[in-house]
Amino acid sequence: MKSIKIKADNLNVYYGEKQALFDVSMYMEEKQVTALIGPSGCGKSTFIRCLNRMNDVIDICKVQGKIEIDGNNIYAPSMQVEQLRERVGMVFQKPNPFPKSIFENVAYGPRIHGIAENKSDLEEIVVNSLKKAALFDEVKDRLNDAGTGLSGGQQQRLCIARAISVNPDIILMDEPCSALDPIATARIEELMGELKTEYTIIIVTHSMQQAARVSSRTGFFHLGKLVEVDKTETIFSNPSDQRTQDYITGRFG
Amino acid sequence: MTDRIEQRINSLNKRLNSEKRFRIYCIGAMSFALAWVLILFLNIFSSGYSAFYRTVIQVDVPFLNLIEDTTQFSEMSSEDINNLSMYSFSKKAIYRLFPDIEEKKDKKMLIRLFSIEFEQEIREFLKSNKSNINETETIYLTASDDVDQVNKGNYPRDLDEDKRRIKDIQLLFFDDLVDRGLVSYEFNLPFLMRGDSREPELAGVGGSIVGSLFTILVVLILSFPIGIFAAIYLEEFAPKNKVTDFIEININNLAAVPSIVFGLLGLGIILNTFGLPRSTPLVGGIVLSLMTLPTIIIATRASLRAVPPSIREGALAVGATKMQAVMHHVVPVAMPGALTGTIIGLAQALGETAPLLLIGMVAFVVDVPQTPLDASASLPVQVYLWSESAERGYVEKTSATIMMLLGFLILMNLAAVLIRRKFETKW
Numbered sequence: 001m002k003s004i005k006i007k008a009d010n011l012n013v014y015y016g017e018k019q020a021l022f023d024v025s026m027y028m029e030e031k032q033v034t035a036l037i038g039p040s041g042c043g044k045s046t047f048i049r050c051l052n053r054m055n056d057v058i059d060i061c062k063v064q065g066k067i068e069i070d071g072n073n074i075y076a077p078s079m080q081v082e083q084l085r086e087r088v089g090m091v092f093q094k095p096n097p098f099p100k101s102i103f104e105n106v107a108y109g110p111r112i113h114g115i116a117e118n119k120s121d122l123e124e125i126v127v128n129s130l131k132k133a134a135l136f137d138e139v140k141d142r143l144n145d146a147g148t149g150l151s152g153g154q155q156q157r158l159c160i161a162r163a164i165s166v167n168p169d170i171i172l173m174d175e176p177c178s179a180l181d182p183i184a185t186a187r188i189e190e191l192m193g194e195l196k197t198e199y200t201i202i203i204v205t206h207s208m209q210q211a212a213r214v215s216s217r218t219g220f221f222h223l224g225k226l227v228e229v230d231k232t233e234t235i236f237s238n239p240s241d242q243r244t245q246d247y248i249t250g251r252f253g
Numbered sequence: 254m255t256d257r258i259e260q261r262i263n264s265l266n267k268r269l270n271s272e273k274r275f276r277i278y279c280i281g282a283m284s285f286a287l288a289w290v291l292i293l294f295l296n297i298f299s300s301g302y303s304a305f306y307r308t309v310i311q312v313d314v315p316f317l318n319l320i321e322d323t324t325q326f327s328e329m330s331s332e333d334i335n336n337l338s339m340y341s342f343s344k345k346a347i348y349r350l351f352p353d354i355e356e357k358k359d360k361k362m363l364i365r366l367f368s369i370e371f372e373q374e375i376r377e378f379l380k381s382n383k384s385n386i387n388e389t390e391t392i393y394l395t396a397s398d399d400v401d402q403v404n405k406g407n408y409p410r411d412l413d414e415d416k417r418r419i420k421d422i423q424l425l426f427f428d429d430l431v432d433r434g435l436v437s438y439e440f441n442l443p444f445l446m447r448g449d450s451r452e453p454e455l456a457g458v459g460g461s462i463v464g465s466l467f468t469i470l471v472v473l474i475l476s477f478p479i480g481i482f483a484a485i486y487l488e489e490f491a492p493k494n495k496v497t498d499f500i501e502i503n504i505n506n507l508a509a510v511p512s513i514v515f516g517l518l519g520l521g522i523i524l525n526t527f528g529l530p531r532s533t534p535l536v537g538g539i540v541l542s543l544m545t546l547p548t549i550i551i552a553t554r555a556s557l558r559a560v561p562p563s564i565r566e567g568a569l570a571v572g573a574t575k576m577q578a579v580m581h582h583v584v585p586v587a588m589p590g591a592l593t594g595t596i597i598g599l600a601q602a603l604g605e606t607a608p609l610l611l612i613g614m615v616a617f618v619v620d621v622p623q624t625p626l627d628a629s630a631s632l633p634v635q636v637y638l639w640s641e642s643a644e645r646g647y648v649e650k651t652s653a654t655i656m657m658l659l660g661f662l663i664l665m666n667l668a669a670v671l672i673r674r675k676f677e678t679k680w
Contacts, residue, residue: 057569059493082572090570096563098582108581109571159567166571 002029005170005200006051011065013046013055020046024065024226026219033192033201035211035232038221039252044204047221048172051202052088053081069170086113089163093175095155097147097162102139105147105158106130109166125165132198133161134191153184160191164199171195173203177210189214208248212236220244297659301652307441307454308401309393310367310430314346314375317388326383334380343372347394350435351426362422366430368395368454393439398453398646400427404436407645444653448619449630449638453646456639458654460621464534464614464629465603465661471538471625472545472602477595479542480549484591487550488557489579508547515543516608524612532613532628540608545598552594556587589676596669600662606633632658 006028013021021043028034036044046055053074055061067074074084086109097105106126109115116122126143130136135157139150147158156176163171173192177185192201192214205211211218212232219229220243228241239245246252316323319342326334347364354360368374371394378392399419402408404427414421430436447457487504491497519540523529529536560583568578609615615634622629630638632654639651 052570054566054570057566082574084572085570086572090566092563092566092570094563096561096567098564098567099586108568108573112571112573112577112581162567162571 002032004028005030005069006202007068008047008050009066009068011047011050011063011067013043013050013064014062015058016060020224021050022225026226026229028200028202029217030200031196031198032217033196033203033215035215035218036202036204036221037206037208037211037218037247038227039247040206042221043224044219044221045174047226048174048202048204051170051172052085052090054090056081086166087168088170088172089166089168090172090174091156091159091163091176094179095152095159097150097155097158099146099148101144102130102147102150102158103143106161106165109162113166115166129161129165130158132164132195133157134187134194135161151184153180153187156180156184156188157191160188160195164195168199170200170202173201175204175206178206185210208236220247222247294659297652297655301649301654301656303405303407304444304649304653305441306438307444308396308404309437309439310396310400311435311437312346312350312392312394313389314343314378314392315349315389316379316386318342318345323386323388326379326386329383331380334376334383337376339376340372343375346375347371350430359422362420363426366397366400366423366426368397369452370395370455393437395443395454396436398644399423401454402645403427404431404438405649407649444650446621448621449617449635450619453642453644453650456647456650458632458635458650458657460618461630461632461635461654462657463621464537464618465631465633467534467622467625467629468537468541468609468631469599469603471535472541472599473595475538475542476545476549476598480546480595480598481553481591483546484550484553484557485579485584488554489583490575504547504550507543508551510544511607512544512605513607513611515540516611518543519608519612530626530628532616532618534614534622534625534627534629534631536612537609537614537631538625540612541602541605544605544608545595545602548598548601549591549595552597553587553591556590556594557583559590560586589673592672593669596665596672600665600669603661603665604633604658606637609634610637632661 004027008024008026011021011024012019024043024047036048038044049055050063050067051069051074055063063075065075069084069088072079098108100108103126106129107116107122110122110125116125127136130139135154138154139145139158147155150158156179160171160176177188180188189210192203195201203211203214215232217229218232218235220227220235220239220241222243228235228239228244230240235244236248239248316326319337319339320326344360344364347367348354348360351363354363364371374394375392378390379386382390396404399408400423403410403419403424408417408419410417410424419427427436443455444457444459445462446459447455448460450456487497487501491500519536523536523539524531529539564582564586565578568582569575573581609631614629614631615638616628616630617638618628618630620627636651636654636658639647639654
């Protein structure tokens with residue numbers, strides 16, 4: 001049994017009148033990949049966006065319940081959201097590099113948090129982050145070129161480098177491969193395998209094969225409820241709920 | 254079977270024909286609009302270009318008659334020269350063109366071939382060349398407006414004499430001067446440098462160009478930062494509720510308020526309540542800022558809205574504060590759009606006349622303003638002023654001023670296009 005990094009307790013989320021999540025309770029283990037699967041609109045993206053409070057941006061979104069990271073409630077009034085997001089990085093569905101150079105994309109986070117002491121420190125962080133994101137070799141000669149000029153897969157790895165540049169504990173990935181081709185997807189999956197030695201990774205995915213390949217635990221969401229969460233092998237070979245069974249065998253979703 | 258095919262072909266032909274007709278309508282509409290623009294430009298250009306050169310008459314001025322030794326001028330200060338009595342001396346220099354004239358009336362007619370400031374022009378020549386004045390110097394004096402117009406062929410010489418401002422004897426003098434090769438054209442630099450004047454040949458747009466530039470500067474300084482900050486707040490930070498909806502509606506309404514209303518506001522509040530100096534570019538700029546603000550706010554908000562939300566999310570997700578996300582990532586992307594909006598707003602302000610009439614920028618101002626606090630005209634108001642003047646010389650000057658105004662507007666719109674292109678292709 002690994003130690004528990006994140007624990008959600010009776011989480012309810014509302015968008016205005018509409019309730020998007022119902023009493024979700026689950027935990028995620030440290031330095032493991034946890035996959036969240038389920039049909040479109042089931043609330044898995046909403047759930048993952050609660051983990052770094054990205055939902056705060058949406059005016060009408062209301063969160064009830066508790067999420068603890070290392071035992072601290074991130075919705076406690078004393079929690080500063082900027083500090084939280086420094087510890088919980090995020091990679092989005094569509095690659096969204098800043099319209100700046102590759103270097104600036106990665107240097108931005110360390111710079112605003114004051115992580116680098118001086119310029120050479122910053123350069124080191126950028127290079128290390130790019131290396132960890134398996135992008136450095138491809139871009140080392142053109143760090144000053146536009147980040148938006150890279151290919152889709154490279155852009156997504158640039159976003160991963162940007163996320164790990166501030167040295168977070170946790171990386172959230174919201175369908176990171178849905179806009180990528182199979183080769184780029186394979187690279188990202190490979191990368192996740194390397195990253196999980198250092199980071200706790202939560203990934204939302206539509207692809208059940210992907211969940212099966214990369215994760216150690218998988219949660220299945222349906223209509224805003226967490227139907228089932230268990231070891232990945234168990235979910236895919238012997239699910240305890242009929243709805244999970246139906247979903248993974250392709251009967252709906 | 255063949256019937257059906259025939260039917261299809263018929264209906265297809267119908268559709269293609271209607272497409273052809275539609276295309277003809279479109280081209281027709283475009284040609285119509287373009288033709289009017291061309292007519293406008295041709296009309297203005299053809300009546301305005303002649304204002305950019307002027308008629309001068311060559312006069313030999315015997316400075317030895319003014320002073321015993323012309324080298325003495327070099328020791329005189331400008332003030333000394335100003336104190337010299339030169340009026341009758343100058344007149345005599347002009348009489349030398351036609352030494353045979355005896356009658357006083359004819360002499361007067363001869364003098365009237367020249368601009369009223371002939372004495373001043375000789376004095377200025379003396380001042381700027383005082384160190385090496387010869388016994389006799391050849392000076393090009395400005396011809397009067399009537400002579401200028403006759404020389405340019407804008408004046409009907411075949412009218413009856415009592416219907417003309419220029420008299421037969423003056424035409425005789427003029428033709429003789431032309432035959433002797435003393436009448437020539439030169440580039441009309443005074444037109445670009447001087448302020449307004451009651452004498453058409455001496456009136457220039459310099460004062461109104463500077464006045465317009467000062468006004469636009471005030472507009473830029475006031476409305477650019479205010480507009481940008483208001484737009485950023487409304488678009489990025491303001492909560493979406495009834496109050497902000499109300500503000501938004503009113504900003505849009507403000508953009509549609511007739512400009513003369515802003516002039517009344519300026520008259521009532523800025524001049525009468527706050528007591529700022531009348532007729533100045535400062536007040537004009539403040540009033541036009543009110544008019545330009547909504548344009549800038551609307552354009553900036555539109556370009557902020559066009560920035561994909563994913564950029565904001567990317568910045569927030571690495572722990573940027575809301576302000577950092579907006580200032581570091583959203584605003585730079587939106588800036589070309591905001592600048593374009595600002596320049597278009599400024600171009601509108603540059604061409605605006607009505608509010609300036611109400612705050613007194615319609616005054617007759619001879620001096621070129623030195624600061625935004627000096628009384629001044631502006632280009633569109635100058636057009637308005639000259640278009641009502643009777644003298645023929647003002648007709649070409651009106652058109653020439655419109656040309657200048659259009660030139661500035663084209664330059665500004667070009668700048669907007671260039672800025673947009675430069676920053677958009679960067680990434």
